Amino acid sequence: MTQSTSHNSHSAPATGPTSRLVGILAEFSTPDQLVDACDQARQAGIRRMDAYSPFPVHGIDPAIGITRTRLPFLVLAVGLSGLFVAMGLQYAVNATDSIGPFPGYPFLISGKPLFSLPANIPVTFEVIVLSSAFATFLGSLALNGLPKFANPLHRIARFRKATNNGFFLMIEAEDPNYNPRTIRNQLEQWGAQSLEEVHLDLTDHKLPSFVRMVFVLLLAVCTLPPAILYRSLGESNTVPRLHFNPDMDWQYKSQAQQVAPDIAVGDEEERPMFRDLRAMRGEVPGTVIRGQLRDDRAFYTGISGAEAGLALNAGGASYVSIPNAQDEAPAEPDWLTQFPSNEKFAVNAQTMQRGKQRFDIYCAVCHGTTGEGNGMVNQRALTLNALGRASWVNAKSLHDYTVVDQPVGRIYDTITNGRGSMGPYRSQITPEDRWAIVLYVKALQDSLADAVAEDEEGKWVPVRTTPPAPVTEAEPAAADATTTEAETTEASGGQN
Ligand code: HEC
Incomplete structure (x- = not known):
């Protein structure tokens, strides 16, 4: 590879290598040939390789040297740390007077012990489940090297057959046992139908168009909450913004100390319900409310x-008695x-x-x-x-x-x-x-x-x-x- 740097600032962009060799792609005509080739490659000491087939092929995992996943150990480790974090936090918060510079909160409830295992199991359980779920999801992505937005293989027309009737073996150039001079011969020996070098185009920095669109959309959505907040700043509301259960909150009624509503009966014009405009009716003069007569003083x-x-x-x-002026x-x-x-x-x-x-x-x-x-x-x-x-x-x-x-x-x-x-x-x-x-x-x-x-x-x-x-x-x-x-x-x- 040539490493040429331009000292002329007016020239075109720095001319580095325009592409990098990623590996070599070999196509086989049958799944058996593919498995066989994988086996041979592994025996030849090659480790960095991957096989592609339109359907799962039996025996290919051991053939390319795929071992059992390490994910369970990762999940176990994260789950265990969830256990210690949850238990430790509950102990620190509930059963101690202070956690470093922070005050603890030993809160006595019905004379129960400040720290007891049974009471602290539910929170611990939840934290373990949550952290394990995250570890499983994120761990499997990470161990698989995902997310990956582009792969140089996708630029190779022949590789499209991988989803249809092509069986491919890709050997990466980074493998220590990759010998550019002998690899072609070896692959042909192992039964490769055709061979093609895979290059990564280093000049192509364009983002896929959908990524840019999603980004712009997300940005637009993010402006919505602040915009709504800003709009509500100057607003006043008499009802809660979210009113899930209307009950009888919006019925036609007037409350005790309010003005009586205007009503129209039949063809009449609207007029106040009561002549004195008050919604509440006072006691009728000269009457006593039933059961309120206090005649037996x-x-x-x-x-x-x-x-x-x-x-x-x-x-x-x-009863206020008036003090007698003479003796107080x-x-x-x-x-x-x-x-x-x-x-x-x-x-x-x-x-x-x-x-x-x-x-x-x-x-x-x-x-x-x-x-x-x-x-x-x-x-x-x-x-x-x-x-x-x-x-x-x-x-x-x-x-x-x-x-x-x-x-x-x-x-x-x-x-x-x-x-x-x-x-x-x-x-x-x-x-x-x-x-x-x-x-x-x-x-x-x-x-x-x-x-x-x-x-x-x-x-x-x-x-x-x-x-x-x-x-x-x-x-x-x-x-x-x-x-x-x-x-x-x-x-x-x-x-x-
Ligand atoms: C919250 C406590 C409390 C409750 C409940 C209470 N009292 Fe009293 N009562 C007092 C106190 C205190 C005094 C003394 C008041 C003082 O000397 O200033 C008192 C004084 C009295 C006196 C003497 C008043 C006097 O002439 O010196 C009588 C009689 C009395 N209470 C009857 C009752 C009865 C009957 C009830 C139940 C209906 C009742 N109290 C409930 C606190 C209470």
């Missing part, structure tokens, strides 16, 4: 007399001291049962099932208090004398409107259930009226908290049951 407020009306008119909001102490309303009785509420065993059930649902979490103020929420909150992570007001013991002595109406009001830091329960609990709870609270108080418990100093004290000892001498035998109880807790009396 004492029942709904826990307050007897005229004040009850005031509380009701406040829309069920907290807010005037207490006239609380009901007796349980109400109507078609919704009666004092009986059934109501008591209902009250207990509601109490256990709504109140026990804070006040405890016995009402001593030791519910689970309260206990937890006190723990947080001690840690400085909450500021919680102790849920009061319902056996505290300040509560025991309260009239039923006042306890009802506490449930309805809340008190101090306790929230209101009027929206969760119906009035009749509130009264049932009051009934149960009263029963709870009675049940512990003369119970005793050990205090911190190991002394047995009454569960029911007594008022502080009076500073002045107590009046003897007051008619008021409260005072009696306060002074003589061991007495079994003190019922409401």
Whole structure:
């Protein structure tokens, strides 16, 4: 081969070799001859060769020295690394505090171990399958030297017979045992019908036309997403762009606080559906919604007399008492001291049962099932208090004398409107259930009226908290049951 370089910059493009010898192509007339020739060539020490036939020929693989594929080992190796990657990643992320500079995320779920084999199998399995599939697909392409866009053999007219009735053996010039002087003779000896040298044209750099077309098409398609994004930048949409399930989202309707639609009935012209243009209809003046009549004011407020009306008119909001100008102490309303009785509420065993059930649902979490103020929420909150992570007001013991002595109406009001830091329960609990709870609270108080418990100093004290000892001498035998109880807790009396 000549290696000539032009020093004249004005001359034609550098004149290197215009073609390179790739190998020699021999045609045989029968498959048996082809196999035979392959055998001989192999025995002559030639390794870089390939046979072409229109159909699979038995015995040709060993004849040209094709060994078993290495693909399975490649797939095994990649699959195993998939196993280690998946296991390792899960371990690093879930069971360690940090992975190098990155923080780990040890996340405790239901007290399960941070790393356990069974839990990590699915991800590992998936990663192994995925990596093996890729290794198989890409590996078989790579081992076969694909994709290959051109082959000099395709420029040889005779070679077209390879898909029809030609049996070809191609011996590559790169083979160390390729001897350009003797190869022709050898092939003829082995039965070649015709021989042809195969050259690679080094001056032809043209891409196949379809490649250029596909490239241009792909480029055009790639501009679409940014174009769509750019277009949507200035757009606003009231509906999701993709609305797979229409439900009843586009029905003809008007919503509560919107303008009523214009409608036409029969041949009429379109006109507003309602004269006031509002889609929502207000309450009809002078009427009461079915089941909403709250004429029994004492029942709904826990307050007897005229004040009850005031509380009701406040829309069920907290009863606001006006402080007395003289002593600053807010005037207490006239609380009901007796349980109400109507078609919704009666004092009986059934109501008591209902009250207990509601109490256990709504109140026990804070006040405890016995009402001593030791519910689970309260206990937890006190723990947080001690840690400085909450500021919680102790849920009061319902056996505290300040509560025991309260009239039923006042306890009802506490449930309805809340008190101090306790929230209101009027929206969760119906009035009749509130009264049932009051009934149960009263029963709870009675049940512990003369119970005793050990205090911190190991002394047995009454569960029911007594008022502080009076500073002045107590009046003897007051008619008021409260005072009696306060002074003589061991007495079994003190019922409401
Ligand atoms: C989220 C916790 C919590 C729940 C639930 C709860 N309470 Fe309370 N309750 C409190 C706290 C806290 C206080 C003390 C409020 C204060 O002193 O500021 C209290 C105080 C009370 C008082 C005394 C009010 C007074 O006059 O001092 C009564 C009575 C009472 N609750 C009854 C109930 C009843 C009945 C229920 C169930 C409907 C209930 N509570 C549900 C936390 C709760």
